[in-house]
Amino acid sequence: MPRYRLTLEYDGRPYVGWQRQENGYSVQEALERAAFGLTGRATPTVAAGRTDSGVHATGQVCHLDIERDFAPDRLRAALNAYLKDESVVVLQAARAGEDFNARFSATGRAYLYRILNRRAQPTLDKGRVWWHPRTLDADAMHEAARVLLGTHDFSSFRATECQAASPVKTLDRLDVVRVGDEVQMIVEARSFLHHQVRNFAGSLALVGCGKWSAGDLQQALEARDRRLGGPTAPPDGLYLTRVEYPPA
């Protein structure tokens, strides 16, 4: 049966997260309903990143199998027609090999975390940024974040309900830049622990407003204890922006 790879954009606000759940409407369910509308068959999907409730995506990737042979652009258009009242769209569709798995074939994931750093609350970006009225020093955050790069036991930044087999991950990039009123974090790794990016954001915000030094961040990392990591920043500012795969 032909396998397809889809690149998705979604506004996370109306959904309980990527994953199908008993107690709410998920991005996965919205997409699978669209696929059912198109094919008349139950069509399971597998995504690269199981984003939480309220987390957005501009480059989530999933795969699904459809009996019919679709030209990729027609598949995209047909699914988007079924998705017209949703906050999910297919940006791109492509044929994939039968051994392609959106989750297990991924070799890298990139996230953006947006902090609106000004006195006035957000209007146009409500629900799409973390509002942090106290002034943040983005350069200090960037400098401090150097200690997080590389391979570490990230237990201090791992949600207690995280199901990963090991707390050891390799962080490839964590850049903090100011863009006007916003402080943006760009984070890349092969894979992440649950809440890892939001826990980085919460901890680095403590550095940015002077409550933590770079040394405090390092101590938090070395403690390997979630109780000594910083607070979890809200989902509003988080975007899954890209998933990497080996060249086909």
Next chain:
Amino acid sequence: MPRYRLTLEYDGRPYVGWQRQENGYSVQEALERAAFGLTGRATPTVAAGRTDSGVHATGQVCHLDIERDFAPDRLRAALNAYLKDESVVVLQAARAGEDFNARFSATGRAYLYRILNRRAQPTLDKGRVWWHPRTLDADAMHEAARVLLGTHDFSSFRATECQAASPVKTLDRLDVVRVGDEVQMIVEARSFLHHQVRNFAGSLALVGCGKWSAGDLQQALEARDRRLGGPTAPPDGLYLTRVEYPPA
């Protein structure tokens, strides 16, 4: 009575436009309710641009008179506290001279018009961009727009209900640039006719997708007849970004 100048940001979607109206809730009413909450008195406001329903602002300016002497930052914080359930905020407050008038002292206004130019409908930017799935040539739009610069009778781009005394305006800037999936128009003039920027956007989109040549745009301008101008683009993509005043 002390006069204050406020710089405002708002999401235009929940409002019938800037101006108070019998048949709906306006940005002006939201702001005047906040000012009433703070002062206990009816506090009329005057804005630089009377944005239409659904039009956004990142730099609207208005003035109002308040009996009490406020430190500008405290006035901003107090109004924003009253505005916390609205989609309007005060970005900046400043004392102004008693002859300052947000509308009549303005010497320039700048607008941004955002077009999402891709096949998939918007999700995160729904209501905040004009979705135009057919590919646009931003360079051709920019080139064609040169004929609009300078002083012209803009009757072809003027809403029939426009109340301006004259259809002659001087256009100082109209740049069209592509930014990823977006085509953005940046437009500046001392003042504008009703719907002028949205009519420019609708007409330039015809150029961008090859339905109009640059010569067609010039003919439309020279016809001085609204029936020969292009369609009015939706309010979703329009932002009042800046108002200029003479140095105090």
